[in-house]
Amino acid sequence: MPARTSLDARAPRGIPAKAPRDADAALPTRRCVVATGIPARATSAVLASARAAAPLPASLAHVKRARASARTKGTTEVVVKLASEGASASARGDAESDAAVRADVLERHADVIASVVYADVPAEGPEDRETWEKACAIWPVSLTAPAERETETPSDEEAAYFRKWTKQACEGAKMSGNCAIIVDPARDVEIARGVDESATHPLRHAVIAAVDLAAKRDVAMYPEKEHVEALIEARRMEKLERDALEIAGVGDDAKKRKREVQTKGSAMTEIMGRPYLCTGYDVFLAREPCIMCAMGLVHSRLKRVVFAVCDNINGALSGPSGIRRLHGVRSLNHHYSVFSFDAEEI
Amino acid sequence: MRVALAQARLALDEWEVPCGCALARDGEIVAVGRNATNRTRNGTRHAEFEAVDALLDAHGGDRAACRFEDVTLYVTCEPCVMCAGAMSALGVREVVYGCANDKFGGAGTVLDAHARGCGACGGAGGVGKPYDARGGLFEREAIEMFQEFYVRGNPKAPTPRRALREFPPRAST
Numbered sequence: 001m002p003a004r005t006s007l008d009a010r011a012p013r014g015i016p017a018k019a020p021r022d023a024d025a026a027l028p029t030r031r032c033v034v035a036t037g038i039p040a041r042a043t044s045a046v047l048a049s050a051r052a053a054a055p056l057p058a059s060l061a062h063v064k065r066a067r068a069s070a071r072t073k074g075t076t077e078v079v080v081k082l083a084s085e086g087a088s089a090s091a092r093g094d095a096e097s098d099a100a101v102r103a104d105v106l107e108r109h110a111d112v113i114a115s116v117v118y119a120d121v122p123a124e125g126p127e128d129r130e131t132w133e134k135a136c137a138i139w140p141v142s143l144t145a146p147a148e149r150e151t152e153t154p155s156d157e158e159a160a161y162f163r164k165w166t167k168q169a170c171e172g173a174k175m176s177g178n179c180a181i182i183v184d185p186a187r188d189v190e191i192a193r194g195v196d197e198s199a200t201h202p203l204r205h206a207v208i209a210a211v212d213l214a215a216k217r218d219v220a221m222y223p224e225k226e227h228v229e230a231l232i233e234a235r236r237m238e239k240l241e242r243d244a245l246e247i248a249g250v251g252d253d254a255k256k257r258k259r260e261v262q263t264k265g266s267a268m269t270e271i272m273g274r275p276y277l278c279t280g281y282d283v284f285l286a287r288e289p290c291i292m293c294a295m296g297l298v299h300s301r302l303k304r305v306v307f308a309v310c311d312n313i314n315g316a317l318s319g320p321s322g323i324r325r326l327h328g329v330r331s332l333n334h335h336y337s338v339f340s341f342d343a344e345e346i
Numbered sequence: 347m348r349v350a351l352a353q354a355r356l357a358l359d360e361w362e363v364p365c366g367c368a369l370a371r372d373g374e375i376v377a378v379g380r381n382a383t384n385r386t387r388n389g390t391r392h393a394e395f396e397a398v399d400a401l402l403d404a405h406g407g408d409r410a411a412c413r414f415e416d417v418t419l420y421v422t423c424e425p426c427v428m429c430a431g432a433m434s435a436l437g438v439r440e441v442v443y444g445c446a447n448d449k450f451g452g453a454g455t456v457l458d459a460h461a462r463g464c465g466a467c468g469g470a471g472g473v474g475k476p477y478d479a480r481g482g483l484f485e486r487e488a489i490e491m492f493q494e495f496y497v498r499g500n501p502k503a504p505t506p507r508r509a510l511r512e513f514p515p516r517a518s519t
Contacts, residue, residue, distance in 0.1 A: 085478075177468035177470055206468070290466060291464045292429075300388075326427070331448070
């Protein structure tokens with residue numbers, strides 16, 4: 001029977017993908033280069049060129065690339081490109097540093113572009129009307145469908161399961177600083193366990209070590225040829241299931257996404273007899289993972305991430321947004337749920 | 347970057363997502379790597395991790411001897427959030443990449459791990475070191491290889507082209 005620890009007195013708390021926003025706080029923005037003074041009739045041509053020369057990243061899909069000028073009636077402003085890092089002194093210089101933008105936008109449409117300036121656009125797609133109105137005051141954006149949210153309060157049973165394994169991770173972290181345990185929740189068994197070995201290898205953090213051991217276990221248990229053929233078959237089945245879903249036109253997008261994720265896990269497990277990478281597994285940590293480890297867990301398709309202690313400096317899951325709250329970044333191809341015990345120490 | 351592209355080509359031949367990289371120090375290439383996520387069945391074995399391990403091995407695991415602070419990473423696709431964080435944890439000098447990665451790019455496209463840095467999560471504290479990242483070098487060549495990967499069919503798969511477009515998932519760099 002392990003010693004009673006501070007975790008016994010604590011309940012795990014779900015950390016939602018999005019931090020509750022302070023209603024008065026300014027919205028985060030990204031800087032862009034904008035062409036202004038474009039006569040309305042020329043807007044669509046400039047817009048098409050800008051889209052082709054410098055597409056905006058998926059994370060800015062909510063941003064409308066053109067708006068009517070508030071200053072000069074009858075003219076429009078078009079987002080030419082994202083501002084470069086350490087933005088140049090002049091917006092025009094920044095735009096010209098990109099060869100495609102210079103030739104296909106600035107030079108081709110030189111006769112209709114009056115000036116090139118910097119402007120800020122909202123960095124995140126608004127999910128409610130109030131935020132949308134605030135965002136549109138900065139630059140026009142479209143309303144974004146809210147991401148599907150799980151109920152983030154674990155049941156008593158889940159809490160006990162979380163506590164059991166998180167305690168083990170804390171125990172395992174006593175010597176090294178951090179420990180990650182990958183667990184199959186269906187069977188409540190440990191798949192792999194890694195401790196922080198960054199003293200001997202700079203990138204071998206607990207998560208990287210655990211994921212590596214899980215992979216080696218898989219290679220040892222299942223021979224190469226069988227693995228590759230099963231993987232191809234599973235991918236094919238997954239595709240067929242997805243097509244079937246699309247044909248059936250199941251519900252809204254969010255529902256479809258959820259179904260898709262579920263079928264993905266099940267087809268893989270059924271055909272291969274085990275999940276693809278770490279799909280469906282949970283990981284328990286003593287300390288909140290850094291950005292490298294948090295993204296490593298995304299790549300490995302873990303289902304839930306549970307840790308004892310939050311890290312307010314290097315942690316990548318409990319901060320306000322972006323790099324400090326990775327599971328809230330929508331463009332990623334996989335999203336796990338996150339829980340913390342908010343313990344003071346391991 | 348030509349060396350990195352050659353590594354990406356090798357990855358393509360091995361049915362891996364075609365991303366390759368080279369580590370340069372004092373104007374010389376000291377290590378290369380290519381994506382090995384399928385072979386190792388480990389979604390974190392991106393080209394960058396392979397190259398870093400190769401460099402560490404060449405120096406008998408001696409981190410100081412690797413002089414990461416003098417190393418420039420050349421990689422065909424923008425480092426993902428994990429790799430961008432790893433480069434900060436190592437404290438590399440600079441990263442030069444081919445095409446941007448608008449799903450996972452951690453060196454400016456989706457997140458800015460290069461500017462914010464990645465600290466340790468082993469309880470020892472310390473914050474990550476920022477570094478410069480630039481893209482666009484041999485961008486077209488890098489993209490063409492990804493396109494080749496995603497459109498080519500697999501003779502073994504019963505529904506070649508479409509099925510393989512999804513195999514493996516686009517967890518590049």
